[in-house]
Amino acid sequence: MLTATTTVSASASTLLCRRCRKKKKRKKPFTGHVRTETVRIVLASRASQLAKIQTHIVLDALKAAFPDRQFDTSFMSTQGDKDLSQALYLLGGKSLWTKELEIALLAGEVDMLVHSLKDVPTALPEGCALGAILEREHGEDSLVVKKGYSVDGRVVRSLDDLPAGAVIGTSSVRRVAQLKRRYPDLVFKDVVRQTKKIMRNFLRRKKRGNLQTRLNKLDDPDGPYAALILAKAGLSRLGLGDRVASDVVAPTLLHAVGQGALAVEIRAEDAEARRLCDALTHWQTSWRCLAERACLRVLEGGCSVPVGVHSELAHAPERRGDAGRAGRLRLVGSITAVDGRRHVEQEIVREVSSPEQAEELGTLVAKALVEAGGREILQEVAKDRERRAAVVGRASGTEEQKNSGVAAVGETAVI
Ligand SMILES: NCc1[nH]cc(CCC(=O)O)c1CC(=O)O
Numbered sequence: 001m002l003t004a005t006t007t008v009s010a011s012a013s014t015l016l017c018r019r020c021r022k023k024k025k026r027k028k029p030f031t032g033h034v035r036t037e038t039v040r041i042v043l044a045s046r047a048s049q050l051a052k053i054q055t056h057i058v059l060d061a062l063k064a065a066f067p068d069r070q071f072d073t074s075f076m077s078t079q080g081d082k083d084l085s086q087a088l089y090l091l092g093g094k095s096l097w098t099k100e101l102e103i104a105l106l107a108g109e110v111d112m113l114v115h116s117l118k119d120v121p122t123a124l125p126e127g128c129a130l131g132a133i134l135e136r137e138h139g140e141d142s143l144v145v146k147k148g149y150s151v152d153g154r155v156v157r158s159l160d161d162l163p164a165g166a167v168i169g170t171s172s173v174r175r176v177a178q179l180k181r182r183y184p185d186l187v188f189k190d191v192v193r194q195t196k197k198i199m200r201n202f203l204r205r206k207k208r209g210n211l212q213t214r215l216n217k218l219d220d221p222d223g224p225y226a227a228l229i230l231a232k233a234g235l236s237r238l239g240l241g242d243r244v245a246s247d248v249v250a251p252t253l254l255h256a257v258g259q260g261a262l263a264v265e266i267r268a269e270d271a272e273a274r275r276l277c278d279a280l281t282h283w284q285t286s287w288r289c290l291a292e293r294a295c296l297r298v299l300e301g302g303c304s305v306p307v308g309v310h311s312e313l314a315h316a317p318e319r320r321g322d323a324g325r326a327g328r329l330r331l332v333g334s335i336t337a338v339d340g341r342r343h344v345e346q347e348i349v350r351e352v353s354s355p356e357q358a359e360e361l362g363t364l365v366a367k368a369l370v371e372a373g374g375r376e377i378l379q380e381v382a383k384d385r386e387r388r389a390a391v392v393g394r395a396s397g398t399e400e401q402k403n404s405g406v407a408a409v410g411e412t413a414v415i
Pocket residue numbers: 116117118119229230231232233234235258259260261262412413414415
């Protein structure tokens with residue numbers, strides 16, 4: 001984790017505003033909240049194609065809500081982008097995508113971080129806060145089939161259409177664990193990113209998004225994959241929504257916590273950024289996601305586990321709760337053993353009238369999951385990770401370990 005406390009106090013009292021220094025303006029201490037209306041607000045994200053598109057979605061929403069304000073963007077590579085061959089699952093760390101960005105945020109170099117909420121750890125570094133959660137259009141996972149692939153002359157529309165032995169590409173333990181239960185005859189394999197190819201493209205200055213790289217691997221006539229499972233939101237934002245053969249939803253597959261929603265992270269003390277963010281927040285999505293994140297926060301203890309969720313917020317009567325908001329919140333949570341053999345699922349429905357009540361419901365679902373057998377599965381997952389980490393420490397893992405869904409070095413997504 002970051003040593004955020006020291007960074008914050010240092011930036012508040014002694015550091016100069018790096019942006020002003022760069023522009024050789026008058027030196028003044030940076031405090032994060034005494035910012036004149038003329039200073040540009042800088043939005044930052046990873047430099048991937050999807051992250052850039054997402055940043056522009058937030059930028060457009062801010063420009064529409066605050067036409068008189070000036071905004072800028074800044075894109076940077078993160079640890080997760082640099083260490084292509086790191087196995088996130090084995091590291092048990094989830095802040096690879098956000099850490100460098102948070103350092104820049106706390107130093108006052110940038111003001112708002114745009115993330116896929118799914119990639120944001122449930123515990124933020126001190127001094128950082130979620131300012132906005134935008135409307136979720138697609139929370140679900142979807143099936144993408146290899147171009148030209150057919151079974152007995154018939155087009156494949158869903159997982160049910162695939163023959164035994166067909167290879168499904170996904171780098172997510174959550175997806176593999178859940179899908180193994182219903183489709184024991186399908187083979188699940190990591191979509192290992194081709195480091196060499198990425199390096200070659202990099203040297204040729206050819207930019208290619210991770211998702212596009214995966215789709216190219218899928219469509220490769222000599223490639224092993226019949227289909228991939230991907231988040232529908234990412235495909236849709238990249239303009240690849242037409243590749244979705246079908247949605248894969250509950251009860252077959254519960255999606256990841258926060259999946260499909262965009263989040264804006266700000267300095268906790270930045271009152272102005274918070275005010276701007278308020279205009280972006282979709283409170284219904286926010287309450288659902290806060291409940292999902294509260295559930296995961298109880299379960300993970302800092303590690304990535306095969307947790308799935310499904311949430312709904314219905315019939316929100318007017319004029320109730322603090323801001324006249326209320327609704328009937330339903331949260332389904334699941335924990336699945338990595339081999340898919342054990343699976344617990346719990347559901348709670350409750351009237352809620354504040355974000356705190358939504359979080360409380362998430363906590364209750366987590367506790368119910370732990371009681372219902374989740375504790376044993378979580379312990380198993382922790383042991384499994386240790387065992388695999390030891391193996392990977394010695395070599396790069398056997399073929400059997402790689403195919404078991406989680407062990408391959410090159411794992412890039414765990415949720
Ligand atoms: N784990 C990587 C990741 N992080 C966010 C998205 C897609 C967009 C989203 O879920 O908001 C994806 C790709 C995927 O899981 O297929």
